[in-house]
Amino acid sequence: MSQLSPGPGDAIRVAVSAVIFSLRSDPDADRLMIPLVRRTRAPHEGMWALPGGWPGTTEGLDDAAARTLAETTALTPSYLEQLYTFGDVDRSPTRVVSVVYWALLRSDLVDAQRAVAGAPENVEWFDVDDLPALAFDHNHIAGYALWRLRNKVGYSRIAAGLLPDEFTLTELREVYETVLGRRLDPSNFRRLLEGSEELVPTESFRTGKHRPARLYRYNADAEVETLGPLEA
Amino acid sequence: MSQLSPGPGDAIRVAVSAVIFSLRSDPDADRLMIPLVRRTRAPHEGMWALPGGWPGTTEGLDDAAARTLAETTALTPSYLEQLYTFGDVDRSPTRVVSVVYWALLRSDLVDAQRAVAGAPENVEWFDVDDLPALAFDHNHIAGYALWRLRNKVGYSRIAAGLLPDEFTLTELREVYETVLGRRLDPSNFRRLLEGSEELVPTESFRTGKHRPARLYRYNADAEVETLGPLEA
DNA sequence: TCAAAAGTGTTAGTTCTACACCCATGC
DNA sequence: GCATGGGTGTAGAACTAACACTTTTGA
Incomplete structure (x- = not known):
């Protein structure tokens, strides 16, 4: 039995x-x-x-x-x-x-x-x-x-878990592009992520060859979303 | 070790x-x-x-x-x-x-x-x-x-798995309402499901107190969707 | 001043949602 | 006919996708 x-x-x-x-x-x-x-x-x-x-x-x-x-x-x-x-x-x-x-x-x-x-x-x-x-x-x-x-x-926004603490939106977009295997529109990508709670802008900028880009930080606290079985 | x-x-x-x-x-x-x-x-x-x-x-x-x-x-x-x-x-x-x-x-x-x-x-x-x-x-x-x-x-359309082989759209909607715990708009629900491949209309009708309702059947073959780890 | 990346705006298409309305049947 | 659930149409809101355009920097 x-x-x-x-x-x-x-x-x-x-x-x-x-x-x-x-x-x-x-x-x-x-x-x-x-x-x-x-x-x-x-x-x-x-x-x-x-x-x-x-x-x-x-x-x-x-x-x-x-x-x-x-x-x-x-x-x-x-x-x-x-x-x-x-x-x-x-x-x-x-x-x-x-x-x-x-x-x-x-x-x-x-x-x-x-x-x-x-x-x-x-x-x-x-x-x-x-x-x-x-x-x-x-x-x-x-x-x-x-x-x-x-x-x-x-x-979800977990892709930020592949990047350092602070990153530019372009860096994050490139992560998405690598993971998904296709190109994303930079401006639409920006709007989408700026609207989400999970990304917080900092006052720092990444200075490179061109116009400096604002650095963002991933906000794990704001993860209301999918959650596993460990919450209930 | x-x-x-x-x-x-x-x-x-x-x-x-x-x-x-x-x-x-x-x-x-x-x-x-x-x-x-x-x-x-x-x-x-x-x-x-x-x-x-x-x-x-x-x-x-x-x-x-x-x-x-x-x-x-x-x-x-x-x-x-x-x-x-x-x-x-x-x-x-x-x-x-x-x-x-x-x-x-x-x-x-x-x-x-x-x-x-x-x-x-x-x-x-x-x-x-x-x-x-x-x-x-x-x-x-x-x-x-x-x-x-x-x-x-x-x-996905798995909710049909709770119903008999054949069912009306209203019966299916009621399943959704019970599972989700909220009311759904009948006409929008109809359009949504009629558009999906996974539901096939039959030529039978459920005859009740009022206008007969067409019976539908769940089409498991059309499940292209989410899939588990057993496909690859 | 020019190239290139950062960032903003706009428009057309699509999907969602609410709801008005017509249809077919039993009584 | 009339009440009731079956089924269709449609207008506005919300979201998407494509792309033109402006801004800021290093060289």
């Missing part, structure tokens, strides 16, 4: 993994990239996989995801949300249910950390549009995470 | 639960209701809880959710989707990670089944707006599921 506890012999193991998005500058433009870890043991030894691990008994799933993420990138994400739980029988040789999270990392912090500590062992960043064949069902998972990111960018 | 498999002693158990929505007719109007199961053992013995169980080792999570649901209601849902995975350390005296699904049941089938077999033991339907204190974090979960249902009803 279904109410019986499973015995130790037929246990299903719980894993957490994370799809971590960040912008990394290529020669020409910024690219949306995710870090992958090379597997050092079977199954799929030698293949690239999403960073992940096993939650401790006294550790919540969110905490486990954040820890996993920190072990890979040595950074705290600016955004972290549960994506989906994958539990098909045949997704791994042993029965593993993976609770997958997705996260955004500020590009400036990634660069700073890499400059100081160098890239961690066995971790490399890959363009989301050019991933290699990954272990397990991780290509599928990464594709779904990307779909969710693109989707969510359309109706 | 996190890459080590957890031993049998510190295993985290995986459960599935389901929030099953259906419309049940009250004296006056239809009410949105969910079935709850009275717990027959500790912890929380005697309290009401979401239907659920333990997935078998050779059973995927979706299958486990469908089975769990069938054991409670003896019915196949017209819609079933993963909701969220809850894994806080203290949500249960032992460490349980619950993968929760939400589902829609056609009201006509629920009534038919109850007439034939009677209500299952220890199962009762409750108004979503008037739930008792539930076991574990199930009040929280039910609230989140309701939020997701109301949300999704806004941008």
